[in-house]
Amino acid sequence: xxxxxxxxxxxxxxxxxxxxxxxxxxxxxxxxxxxxxxxxxxxxxxxxxxxxxxxxxxxxxxxxxxxxxxxxxxxxxxxxxxxxxxxxxxxxxxxxxxxxxxxxxxxxxxxxxxxxxxxxxxxxxxxxxxxxxxxxxxxxxxxxxxxxxxxxxxxxxxxxxxxxxxxxxxxxxxxxxxxxxxxxxxxxxxxxxxxxxxxxxxxxxxxxxx
Ligand SMILES: Nc1nc2c(ncn2[C@@H]2O[C@H](COP(=O)(O)OP(=O)(O)OP(=O)(O)O)[C@@H](O)[C@H]2O)c(=O)[nH]1
Ligand SMILES: C=C(OP(=O)(O)O)C(=O)O
Numbered sequence: 001x002x003x004x005x006x007x008x009x010x011x012x013x014x015x016x017x018x019x020x021x022x023x024x025x026x027x028x029x030x031x032x033x034x035x036x037x038x039x040x041x042x043x044x045x046x047x048x049x050x051x052x053x054x055x056x057x058x059x060x061x062x063x064x065x066x067x068x069x070x071x072x073x074x075x076x077x078x079x080x081x082x083x084x085x086x087x088x089x090x091x092x093x094x095x096x097x098x099x100x101x102x103x104x105x106x107x108x109x110x111x112x113x114x115x116x117x118x119x120x121x122x123x124x125x126x127x128x129x130x131x132x133x134x135x136x137x138x139x140x141x142x143x144x145x146x147x148x149x150x151x152x153x154x155x156x157x158x159x160x161x162x163x164x165x166x167x168x169x170x171x172x173x174x175x176x177x178x179x180x181x182x183x184x185x186x187x188x189x190x191x192x193x194x195x196x197x198x199x200x201x202x203x204x205x206x207x208x209x210x
Pocket of ligand 2 (some may be wrong): 156
């Protein structure tokens with residue numbers, strides 16, 4: 001099965017507010033963009049991924065991510081993360097109704113294409129499936145096979161909410177790069193230890209020089 005990934009991204013000036021202790025206002029937007037660039041580049045390099053749609057209203061991010069090969073979908077509902085994902089999945093399926101779609105967070109700077117391929121291969125066995133984040137409370141990926149609505153419930157305690165919604169939790173070892181989202185300075189250190197993509201590596205080096 002080949003997947004279309006739907007990746008949501010807040011306007012960069014507002015993104016990653018919980019990183020404010022580790023990265024000040026002058027650096028954080030560039031860091032958030034770098035996370036998204038490394039996430040999108042790794043996703044597009046994954047053999048199971050047909051294409052990537054990024055739902056964002058950010059002009060700079062739209063330009064940079066479309067240069068990597070992503071399609072940009074405006075965040076028309078402007079009603080938060082889950083509305084953006086529902087809109088993104090609908091937009092994808094209005095062009096190709098039988099698409100397998102998966103929502104993936106834009107803050108996975110250590111994402112490895114082979115680990116993403118393992119997650120998507122397992123997800124293909126279920127109508128809806130999800131992967132818990134490294135902290136064990138959130139979600140980094142939610143999938144919907146052809147013919148099934150995504151029904152995203154991202155946000156606080158999304159692991160429990162996705163489970164309660166009937167999505168199957170994927171029980172996989174050795175997919176740390178798909179689980180490691182970056183919300184805090186500790187998360188950033190964990191991602192750097194796994195090995196981040198080139199955009200984040202450049203921005204992290206800038207941060208260390210400050
Ligand atoms: N398009 C869109 N994406 C969103 C919205 N809210 C969150 N996201 C994205 O959803 C993903 C998961 O969100 P979070 O991990 O909470 O990221 P964040 O909102 O930048 O982080 P904080 O500001 O610290 O809460 C990230 O890729 C965000 O950019 C939204 O309203 N619209
Ligand atoms: C939106 C989510 O991410 P975070 O916990 O990183 O805000 C989530 O896990 O559902």
